[in-house]
Every structure is written in structure tokens, then in C-alpha cells.
Amino acid sequence: MSFDKLNPLLHSQLRLAIMSLLVSVEEADYSFIKEQTEASSGNISVQMSKLEEAGYVEVSKSFKNKKPNTSYSITPKGVKGFKEYVNTIEQYLDVSNNEDD
Numbered sequence: 001m002s003f004d005k006l007n008p009l010l011h012s013q014l015r016l017a018i019m020s021l022l023v024s025v026e027e028a029d030y031s032f033i034k035e036q037t038e039a040s041s042g043n044i045s046v047q048m049s050k051l052e053e054a055g056y057v058e059v060s061k062s063f064k065n066k067k068p069n070t071s072y073s074i075t076p077k078g079v080k081g082f083k084e085y086v087n088t089i090e091q092y093l094d095v096s097n098n099e100d101d
Helices: 013-024 030-037 041-053 076-099
Strands: 057-064 067-074
Touching: 013 030, 013 041, 013 057, 013 067, 013 076, 030 041, 030 067, 041 057, 067 076
Parallel strands: none
Antiparallel strands: 057 067
């Protein structure tokens, strides 16, 4: 049996957590992502840049109560990449489950 390769972009704990959040909501602001992931501001910024460069997330900047607000949403390419990653993980898990039979 051959295994598909895991997407290295999503095979990072924080990027995977961010994508998991974004796939389940229409949009999430920076504060929500920081609160949910418990990651540092610098780490979130670096990982979001990587996801944006790959075309997996879209960034929008606005003002909320006269303060700058950055929001993120997952793109169709990001949804596709996330689903492929999950399917690959399931492939790995199915093989280990079948060995127990």
C-alpha cells in the first residue's frame, strides 16, 4: 500500500489549528484565532502569512470601534487543501485500523 504525502503547509500544529477554525466559520478575527490557539502574536502572524501566500486564507483589514481589526477567511483553495489533508490522514488511520482485524 502506498501513502499519499501529507501537505507540509498544513502539517504544522498551529497552521492546522487555524485552518480547522476557519473551515468551520465564515470569518474569524485575529483576537479569536489568538484566543482559540493560545499562540503568540508573532507566531500567528508568521503562520497566517504562509497560509495567505499559499492562497489558503484571505485577509481583510477594517476598523471595529475605531480600532484596527484584521479578519481571516478560508479560500476555496484552502478548503480543498484542508479536505485533501484530512482525507490523507484518514487514509493513514484506515490502514492502521485494518491491521487490527
